[in-house]
Amino acid sequence: xxxxxxxxxxxxxxxxxxxxxxxxxxxxxxxxxxxxxxxxxxxxxxxxxxxxxx
Numbered sequence: 210x211x212x213x214x215x216x217x218x219x220x221x222x223x224x225x226x227x228x229x230x231x232x233x234x235x236x237x238x239x240x241x242x243x244x245x246x247x248x249x250x251x252x253x254x255x256x257x258x259x260x261x262x263x
Contacts, residue, residue, distance in 0.1 A: 222246035 223245045225232040233242040 218248060220246060220248055 222243075225245065231244075233244060235241075236243050
């Protein structure tokens with residue numbers, strides 16, 4: 210993943226709320242339920258198939 214600066218890395222967490230429910234993803238390694246998100250690059254390919262610009 211490309212980094213904007215060698216000492217700085219940006220991350221993002223997105224909370225999707227619908228009908229008073231929150232979408233969370235189970236992280237297998239951490240064994241925790243977490244919001245969508247991750248490391249932001251200049252141009253990323255979301256695993257659900259959409260292409261997004263950060």
